[in-house]
Amino acid sequence: MPEETTSIDYVMEAASGPHFSGLRLDGRMPSSATAAAASSSADSTLTPDFLPNQPFVIGVSGGTASGKTTVCDMIIQQLHDHRVVLVNQDSFYRGLNPEELERVHEYNFDHPDAFDTEQLLECTMKLISGQGVHVPIYDFKKHQRSSDSFRQVNASDVIILEGILVFHDQRVRDLMNMKIFVDTDADVRLARRIRRDTMERGRDINSVLEQYAKFVKPAFDDFVLPSKKYADVIIPRGGDNHVAIDLIVQHIRTKLGQHDLCKIYPNAYVIQSTFQIRGMHTLIRDRDISKHDFVFYSDRLIRLVVEHGLGHLPFTEKQVVTPTGSVYTGVDFCKKLCGVSIVRSGESMENALRACCKGIKIGKILIHRDGDNGKQVNDLFGTHEVDIDV
Structure with missing residues (x-):
């Protein structure tokens, strides 16, 4: 092998020699029993089309060092108010056997057979079904999976x-x-x-160039580039294309915003979850919370619901004169407001409604069953327009 001072041209030319692909040297393929078990496992797992509350699954592909991880990180940052997990295909590299390790410089890590696709498929389907998984940790210096550690990945709203x-x-x-x-x-x-492999994976520049010419570029032309036709969105310039990423995040938010209740009840509105709302839900669900704190945070959540609901009532345009004499064009409710509190749970929301609508009149309605026949009877104590219930 030439010295470190060997020219880049020589390295690129030498890379055209014979090599073997990512297939295992012993020529072994997964046994029929293993294949059958994997097939059975896949068949027994629910597909996304039949899952309630299914997560939004995003696939991000592209050539080596194209900026895929950067794009994923930017999407995760902008979806900060949702649970997002990133699953890297690199974690599912097959560990090399001793014979392959002796000729590691001739092993094609960019061939589809270098990955354990069956395990990637199984982990993804488990995450979609709401189960947590153990993702393997691959050591790029030893070319082996860690035998005593793994990455715990839990079910989330978005899977990348x-x-x-x-x-x-x-x-x-x-x-x-x-x-x-x-x-x-x-x-x-x-x-x-070159920068990544020399700084993060302990390789020298000649081996990086040799691998690129012998394996990486041919694999890109044979496998990666043809898969571009399956993409719904193509992002030129990777992480530098902020406009494309913003549009993608906006689309994801729209899809996530279609709550299951909205699919059943078209006129139902669901408040978008935020860290503040989730934090308050966490507090009131804590069995050790004090009565005072429970009431305080419950009232805050109820007030958010009431304010959000008022925003969906019909408004009409209204002009007023400001203290400076200018005319301000705003809005006002089309009709006078009143509330109907459904006994008993609705009574806990009355204070929030009064705090949001000064002087609002609130009546009560009692709903109970008539004997054992299941028939509901309504005792109406006030006829009003806004129902409040928990």
Whole structure:
């Protein structure tokens, strides 16, 4: 092998020699029993189409060092008020056997067979079904999975699958609600890969260039680039394209905002969850919370619900004269407001309604069953327009 001072041209030329693909050297394929077990496991798992509260699954693919991870991080940052998990395809590299380790420089890590797609598929389907999974941790220096540690990933609102070949297998593609391809110039990707592999993975520049010419570029042309046709969204320039990422996040928020109740009741409105709301829900669900704090935070949540509900009532335009003499065009309720409190739970919301609507009149309605026949009888003590209930 030439010295470190060998020219880059020589390295690139030498890379055209013979090599083997990501297939295992012993030629072993998964046994029929293993394949059958994996198939049975996949068949027994519910598909997303039949799951309640299914998460939004995003696939992010693109060439090596194209900026996929950067795009994923930016999406996660903007979806800060939702639970988001990132699953990297790199975690599912197959560990190399001793014979492969001896010839590791001739192993094609960019071939589809270098990944354990069956395990990736199984983990993804478990996450979609609401189960937590153990994602393996791969050591790129030892080319082995960690035997005593793993990454715990729990079910979330959004699942992001990231990797160069996440679009290659149709079974994985079919689980995705959105497919994103990060498109970056080849020269930029090569420069980034050299910097990443030399600084983070302990490799020298010659081995990086050799691997790029022998495996990375051919695999991109043969497997990665053809999968671009499956993408719903193509992002040029990767993480530098803030406009594209903002539009993607907006679309995801729209999809997540379609609550299951809204699908059943078209006129139902669900308040968007925030860290503040989730924090208050956490407090009032704590069995050790004091009575005073429970009442305080419950009243805050109820007031948010009342204010949100008032915003959906019909308004009409109204002009007023300000203290400075200018005319301000605003809005006013179309009709006078009154409330109907449904006994007993609705009574806990009366104070919030009075705090939001000064002087509002509130009546009460009692709903009970008549004997054992299941028939509901309403005793109306006041006829009003706004129902409040918990």
